[in-house]
Amino acid sequence: CSATILPDGKLMMLYTGSTNESVQVQTLAYPADPSDPILIKWDKYPGNPVLVPPPGIGSKDFRDPTTAWLTSEGKWRIAIGSRINRTGITFVYDTKDFINYELLRGVLHGVPNTGMWECVDF
Numbered sequence: 001c002s003a004t005i006l007p008d009g010k011l012m013m014l015y016t017g018s019t020n021e022s023v024q025v026q027t028l029a030y031p032a033d034p035s036d037p038i039l040i041k042w043d044k045y046p047g048n049p050v051l052v053p054p055p056g057i058g059s060k061d062f063r064d065p066t067t068a069w070l071t072s073e074g075k076w077r078i079a080i081g082s083r084i085n086r087t088g089i090t091f092v093y094d095t096k097d098f099i100n101y102e103l104l105r106g107v108l109h110g111v112p113n114t115g116m117w118e119c120v121d122f
Contacts, residue, residue, distance in 0.1 A: 002067040004076065004098075010034070012098045013042065014078065016063040017049060023059040025049030026080065028098055051101050054091065057082055064119045068095070079108060081117035088114035 001015030011034065017027040027048040032041035053062035061083050068076040075094040078101075082089050089110040093101040 004068040014065040026051035088117035
């Protein structure tokens with residue numbers, strides 16, 4: 001999972017969940033009480049999941065979103081680990097609201113014979 005603090009101080013948490021069919025999906029949560037200094041309780045976004053594996057990706061090969069970073073276009077960007085066959089890859093998505101995502105073309109990086117990439121980061 002990863003947490004991102006927005007410019008207005010709100011906190012967004014993206015984390016990998018699993019459907020009843022064991023498909024890895026990306027889900028969103030936010031603090032139930034943002035004034036709690038240790039953030040014990042969290043609310044899940046009722047529209048979860050916010051991201052599902054793109055076409056051609058295995059149901060258990062789409063996990064570990066990075067903390068988002070703000071682009072010069074004013075969009076938030078995240079990376080997610082995956083694989084195609086035995087090639088480990090990183091997908092990159094843009095979002096303005098942490099609910100709707102746009103998959104950028106291609107993959108950020110891939111290395112043959114490395115298998116599933118987990119916890120990709122910069």
